[in-house]
Amino acid sequence: MKTFPMFLQMAGRHVVIVGGGEQAAQKARLILKTEARLVLVAPELDAELGALVAMGRAEQVPTLSVGVFRGAALVFVATGCVALDHVAHAFAKEAGAIVNVVDRPALCDATTPSILDRDPVVVAISTEGTAPVLARQIRSRMEVLLEPALGELAALAGRLRAEVNQRLPQRERRFFWEWVFNGPPRQALARGAGREAARLVKDRLATGEACSVQGRIALVGAGPGAADLLTLRALRLLQEADVIFYDRLVDPGVLELARRDAERVFVGKEIGASSWPQDRINAVIVAAARQGRQVVRLKSGDPGIFGRVGEELETARAAGIPVEIVPGVTAASAAAASLGRGLTERGATDRLMLATAACKPGDPDPDWATMLQPGTTLAVYMGVRKAPSMIRTLRAASIPMGLEAEIISNASTPREQIIRCTLGQVPEALAEQSIENPAIILIRWSKPAGARTRSEIAA
Ligand code: SAH
Numbered sequence: 001m002k003t004f005p006m007f008l009q010m011a012g013r014h015v016v017i018v019g020g021g022e023q024a025a026q027k028a029r030l031i032l033k034t035e036a037r038l039v040l041v042a043p044e045l046d047a048e049l050g051a052l053v054a055m056g057r058a059e060q061v062p063t064l065s066v067g068v069f070r071g072a073a074l075v076f077v078a079t080g081c082v083a084l085d086h087v088a089h090a091f092a093k094e095a096g097a098i099v100n101v102v103d104r105p106a107l108c109d110a111t112t113p114s115i116l117d118r119d120p121v122v123v124a125i126s127t128e129g130t131a132p133v134l135a136r137q138i139r140s141r142m143e144v145l146l147e148p149a150l151g152e153l154a155a156l157a158g159r160l161r162a163e164v165n166q167r168l169p170q171r172e173r174r175f176f177w178e179w180v181f182n183g184p185p186r187q188a189l190a191r192g193a194g195r196e197a198a199r200l201v202k203d204r205l206a207t208g209e210a211c212s213v214q215g216r217i218a219l220v221g222a223g224p225g226a227a228d229l230l231t232l233r234a235l236r237l238l239q240e241a242d243v244i245f246y247d248r249l250v251d252p253g254v255l256e257l258a259r260r261d262a263e264r265v266f267v268g269k270e271i272g273a274s275s276w277p278q279d280r281i282n283a284v285i286v287a288a289a290r291q292g293r294q295v296v297r298l299k300s301g302d303p304g305i306f307g308r309v310g311e312e313l314e315t316a317r318a319a320g321i322p323v324e325i326v327p328g329v330t331a332a333s334a335a336a337a338s339l340g341r342g343l344t345e346r347g348a349t350d351r352l353m354l355a356t357a358a359c360k361p362g363d364p365d366p367d368w369a370t371m372l373q374p375g376t377t378l379a380v381y382m383g384v385r386k387a388p389s390m391i392r393t394l395r396a397a398s399i400p401m402g403l404e405a406e407i408i409s410n411a412s413t414p415r416e417q418i419i420r421c422t423l424g425q426v427p428e429a430l431a432e433q434s435i436e437n438p439a440i441i442l443i444r445w446s447k448p449a450g451a452r453t454r455s456e457i458a459a
Helices: 020-030 048-052 082-094 132-145 149-165 169-182 186-190 194-207 231-241 276-290 311-316 331-341 387-397 424-433 454-458
Strands: 015-019 037-041 058-061 072-076 097-102 114-118 121-125 214-219 243-246 263-266 294-299 325-328 351-356 376-381 404-409 418-420 439-445
Touching: 015 082, 020 048, 020 072, 037 424, 058 311, 072 082, 072 243, 072 439, 082 097, 082 132, 082 294, 097 194, 114 132, 114 149, 121 149, 132 231, 149 169, 149 186, 149 194, 149 331, 169 186, 214 276, 231 294, 231 325, 243 276, 276 294, 276 311, 311 325, 331 376, 331 404, 376 404, 387 424, 387 439, 404 424, 418 424
Parallel strands: 015 037, 015 072, 037 058, 072 097, 214 294, 214 325, 243 263, 243 294, 351 376
Antiparallel strands: 114 121, 376 439, 404 418, 404 439
């Protein structure tokens, strides 16, 4: 760190801004958020700054001197004139002030960070001047995590702190605050119900009810791989989770977005490693939630699509633990996006079939020929190994072998691979090219133009 972040006390202090134009006004707007007095050093002020002086919110000093900088908490110089900037900088330094000269990094003791303001919650981001665009990007990500009304809740917490300390034994205080910022009050706030949040907090404090945080389970869709295909809800839950149970297909980039101190438990099946049978997974997630922990069960794609959510939902419900599903972007959607088209096309493929080749042991093979009719896009999950037998079945049912097929592996990730071929060539293509898992097979049987209705063709 070449620079060190600190939050300066501003009440009862003053900030000097040299300059009377837009750049000076930008700094003035920032300082106006604080309680510092504002001193504007310029012979002339623009309308906005002039109004601040007229309202008594700032004081104008027309001429530069060393004295004007004495005792200032901070000095901003933004005259727009190189020579004048240097003079103001020299005077301010002589007065011992901390100076920021706009757009002249060599003359800056301090720089203004990218600020996310949820007063009294304030996040300041710096890249030490290396990448201001990155700082802004980080800020937009944080914007999503910190709902606009969060400051209200933090301010309320500040007002109630003394009472909480008086009423609750120390051991319970942490639970109480965790409940406030993680539990129903925060959720009410996220829905935009600020008053309800405040009422919940006050009621709980008044009744003195113990605040052990209730454990819960979220079955969260991690999407197909790319971390930025996560939903905002998934991201929030990852940041709130105490423990995350994740599958083999969950991309490491997604896990990186979790809270740093969250426990991560791999429950996937990997060749050579001890595998996790489903009932063991059910048992551990419920046990973790029973300890009052926030549990995220992270599954690739959409958890509700070939994700075996049923048993996990049932076990959680039977144990009386609140459980929810957070949908995600499924592999078929990501694969179509990589191909640069939709999964359906009006009038040509009006039906979308999602099917898996990996059924329960003992079950008969899927009835591929019934699924694949004119007007269908068929997305076959977990189909690579069974592709040859699937094609044999389709050939035997006289399905045209010239239909378009695509095999997409690792869709949405840097390892993505696409093979385009005909239906009949799928086994060959898979045998010839080393296809990495996970891969999905998309087969398209467009309706012949003649089969379209008159209005479809017109549209
Ligand atoms: N719930 C997941 C599917 C789980 S089954 C979802 O909604 O996507 C696992 C199968 O999904 C894999 O065998 C593969 O067929 C497919 N799959 C998952 N991620 C994929 C990806 N990034 N690219 C291609 N196929 C993928």
